[in-house]
Amino acid sequence: MNERAGLRLFRVAPVLLLVVLAVAWQLPEQRWLRLSSSDPEVARQMTSTLDALPDEPLVLVGFDPDLGTYAEVRPTVRALLADLLARDGRLAFVSLTAEGRALASAEIARLGRGAANPTRLLDLGFIAGAEAGLVDLTRGVQLPGDEADGSFARQVDADGIDAFDAVAVIGGNDLGPRSWVEQVAPRIGEIPLVAVTPTVLLPEVQPYLAGGQLAAVLGTPRDGAAYREGLDLGNLERLVDPTPPRSLPLLIGVLIAVAVLGQTLGSRLLEFLRAARAPAAG
Amino acid sequence: MSRPTLAALILVVGMLLLADLLVVNSALDALAGIVVNAVILVAAGAALAAVGALGVRRIGDLWRRRGDPVGAVLVLVGMGAVLVAGLRPGSAGTNDPAVQWLVAALLVPIAATLFGLLFVTTLGAARRSLATRSREATVLVSAALVTTILLIPLSGSTGAWLAGAAGWSLAVPIGAVFRGLLIGIALLAAVYATRALLGMGAADE
Numbered sequence: 001m002n003e004r005a006g007l008r009l010f011r012v013a014p015v016l017l018l019v020v021l022a023v024a025w026q027l028p029e030q031r032w033l034r035l036s037s038s039d040p041e042v043a044r045q046m047t048s049t050l051d052a053l054p055d056e057p058l059v060l061v062g063f064d065p066d067l068g069t070y071a072e073v074r075p076t077v078r079a080l081l082a083d084l085l086a087r088d089g090r091l092a093f094v095s096l097t098a099e100g101r102a103l104a105s106a107e108i109a110r111l112g113r114g115a116a117n118p119t120r121l122l123d124l125g126f127i128a129g130a131e132a133g134l135v136d137l138t139r140g141v142q143l144p145g146d147e148a149d150g151s152f153a154r155q156v157d158a159d160g161i162d163a164f165d166a167v168a169v170i171g172g173n174d175l176g177p178r179s180w181v182e183q184v185a186p187r188i189g190e191i192p193l194v195a196v197t198p199t200v201l202l203p204e205v206q207p208y209l210a211g212g213q214l215a216a217v218l219g220t221p222r223d224g225a226a227y228r229e230g231l232d233l234g235n236l237e238r239l240v241d242p243t244p245p246r247s248l249p250l251l252i253g254v255l256i257a258v259a260v261l262g263q264t265l266g267s268r269l270l271e272f273l274r275a276a277r278a279p280a281a282g
Numbered sequence: 283m284s285r286p287t288l289a290a291l292i293l294v295v296g297m298l299l300l301a302d303l304l305v306v307n308s309a310l311d312a313l314a315g316i317v318v319n320a321v322i323l324v325a326a327g328a329a330l331a332a333v334g335a336l337g338v339r340r341i342g343d344l345w346r347r348r349g350d351p352v353g354a355v356l357v358l359v360g361m362g363a364v365l366v367a368g369l370r371p372g373s374a375g376t377n378d379p380a381v382q383w384l385v386a387a388l389l390v391p392i393a394a395t396l397f398g399l400l401f402v403t404t405l406g407a408a409r410r411s412l413a414t415r416s417r418e419a420t421v422l423v424s425a426a427l428v429t430t431i432l433l434i435p436l437s438g439s440t441g442a443w444l445a446g447a448a449g450w451s452l453a454v455p456i457g458a459v460f461r462g463l464l465i466g467i468a469l470l471a472a473v474y475a476t477r478a479l480l481g482m483g484a485a486d487e
Contacts, residue, residue, distance in 0.1 A: 034437030067393035106386035129322030203460035
């Protein structure tokens with residue numbers, strides 16, 4: 001392949017990739033593919049933590065994913081919110097990053113469109129100051145003016161963060177479970193912290209999970225898929241993604257990446273071998 | 283602000299917040315609350331200033347006909363649309379349906395699309411980095427290749443083995459490197475903070 005043809009192929013590669021992925025998306029799910037983890041322990045840990053909560057738990061949802069990685073965790077986040085609502089939970093959303101606030105606003109609106117019970121949702125809005133905002137949250141919860149009504153709001157207004165039975169952190173690159181463990185956990189009682197994070201945060205989150213500061217974490221697409229498979233949401237199934245992630249497009253993406261990286265590394269290896277042989281031949 | 287004043291301020295604020303965490307005292311609690319609120323106000327002010335600076339910069343770009351005019355117009359139109367939707371009379375602010383539509387229907391998909399392009403650009407960057415013939419790039423791309431193979435979503439015993447290996451690679455080698463970096467950053471931050479508190483600086487500062 002000459003250089004011009006290679007350049008042309010590189011230019012049309014994104015369009016070709018989109019077409020291939022779109023076709024793969026339409027194909028039926030293949031039995032030889034499986035997205036969920038074969039080890040369900042991580043998902044079981046999340047489920048057992050939620051099972052241990054009292055009836056009709058009050059859950060503070062720290063919603064701070066970032067736009068870049070939200071696509072990775074979105075199906076699991078929506079499943080967790082639906083799971084909590086299916087347990088008759090009441091959810092109060094708070095964000096400490098601008099991106100998190102934008103996504104929280106979109107998800108709360110989505111729950112509203114899905115006819116989630118509005119008395120079980122409370123939007124605490126955005127708190128500036130990142131980690132200082134977290135500290136402030138432990139000192140008292142400020143209700144936005146339009147959220148001041150209802151028994152849930154009154155309870156949160158009266159008891160602050162102590163009103164909650166659990167904290168669910170939806171983490172992102174800017175603010176994640178680490179900040180909650182460091183800034184909030186030492187200032188509140190024995191409230192379990194659970195988290196959903198993109199894989200990139202897992203190395204910094206795992207020590208907190210091993211140390212017990214985090215009760216459960218869903219940190220990879222495989223663990224998220226295993227958790228979603230084990231859910232029985234009844235009529236709240238409407239609140240989760242109607243089309244869960246498909247394995248075949250993922251497989252195609254992985255194979256393309258492997259092919260490109262492998263071809264590049266192979267070329268480098270051949271170059272190296274030729275260079276090593278040249279002095280010997282000379 | 284001079285270095286000794288800054289160091290003293292950091293010391294006082296740090297000790298106050300630490301004491302508030304350890305000691306139950308209403309006066310201390312009130313004082314720490316004021317400090318935390320001040321930090322939040324400063325952060326909010328800084329965020330607003332940053333957005334304002336971005337707007338001024340883009341207006342300046344258009345006025346002086348420099349940079350990317352299409353990008354500048356899009357940034358200003360986007361900022362204006364959100365401001366109008368959120369601040370117009372009768373608007374519910376961030377909960378207004380118009381703001382939520384701008385976020386859910388435009389901002390989130392556009393940002394996700396941009397990040398989706400990383401698939402193509404990252405592969406291109408990997409190819410270009412290998413073209414430099416550096417050993418570091420070879421190690422980096424080799425590790426990326428192995429990690430990517432472990433993500434193949436197969437079922438059965440092969441898939442279980444791949445998932446187990448992916449979990450091990452995340453928990454052990456990648457985790458070790460990542461935590462090593464975090465520990466290094468934390469040590470550097472501690473050293474820098476100590477130097478700031480003690481008013482120490484490099485000879486050329």
